[in-house]
Amino acid sequence: MSMEEYILNDVKILKLSDKIGETQDLFNNLTYTHLPVEKSGTYIGCISENDIRCFDADKILEDYQYALEGFFVREDGYWLDILEAFAQNDTNLLPVLDENNLYQGYFEVNDMISLFNETPFLNEAGNILVVEKSFKDYSISEVSQIVETNNGHILGAFVSKIENDVAQITVKTSPTAMTAIIQAFRRYGYNIISEHQEDTFKKNMKDRSKYLDKYLNI
Template sequence: MDIREYIINDVEPLELKDSVQHAKKIFQQLTFSHMPVMDGELYVGCVSETDAHCFEAGQSLTDVKYAFDVFMVREDTHWLDVLEAFAQHNSNVMPVLDEKNKYLGYYELKDIMQHFSDSPFLYESGAVIVIEKGSTDYSFSEIAQIVESNDSKIFGFFVSNYRDHISEITLKISPANVNAVLQTFRRYSYDVVSAAEDDSYLDALKERSDYLDKYLNI
């Protein structure tokens, strides 16, 4: 599903020449965790609300550029990867750039979460599996191959937690051949944290993802 319709420009990004005091005023008016910062036409990163309140009001954003968080997604990034980026950077704003690195606007987490709530991940009957593996040792393509090789269908998956270089991946699959899917994950050295039937999957999702628990209210 295409989420580019959710790219918005209601709030102008900050400029490097802006003062920290100006950034503080913007954060007081909004509920954003971060604000994109531009150097002319060039996106240079995001300043966080937490950092902004720690800086001296008389400083310029150029003076505190070292503290910027540099993250973004492309306009064609899949919505599950966008959701993962929100979680990785603990942000509720995600800058969007095109293939030439032109700033297009930003996503708000609440909009992507609404898209998430409307997806088959939530409304299709199935089972939710939570697995773990080293963050450099897995791939989404491998996970999909494991599920589909056991004649099951994958409705969606995303990184629901990250700690000590271990990624936790939550996925929802069709109810067919769940045990075979679990056995195959173990053969591929995935740790199976839990496997829940459809009637309990939302509770498991909230319990195992502190980040999404703050925003998912369905």
């Protein structure tokens, strides 16, 4: 997939000679968290809206060059890597450089999210299953094997959380054989985090717990 069609140039790149006050006004009229800055025609980093609100309006960007953040992506980058760069840099605008490090424009986060929305993980009918297991004990190949050997097909899977050496894996499967898949995950030592109508295990455990409580209170 070519990413060139998603490169935007609606906002001009700032210069170090631009006044802080004018840049603050520009942020007032935009929804971006960052704006790109150049020096002698070369991209040198982005200035963030949070930082520029603290600067003296009468000064110029060059006076605060130390505050520039030097993140960027390549024009031939993969969309999922670009989406990751948005998250890592906590921004909704990413400058785009070519192989010669020349500024080409910028990507907007909503465009990358729209590409994610077009993937089978989101737009195909299926079931979302969230499981967890020790980080050192799980594997994506095992997750795939459990689903596929129980007549399911994986539409997407990713590690959605890691905490206290426990990995949480979110899996989207074809809308079949959920009961068998859930039971198989338990046999392999996975905890089922998500709630499912097909899952009678938790319901039976709750019913038995209520019965035991009632018995103990007699």
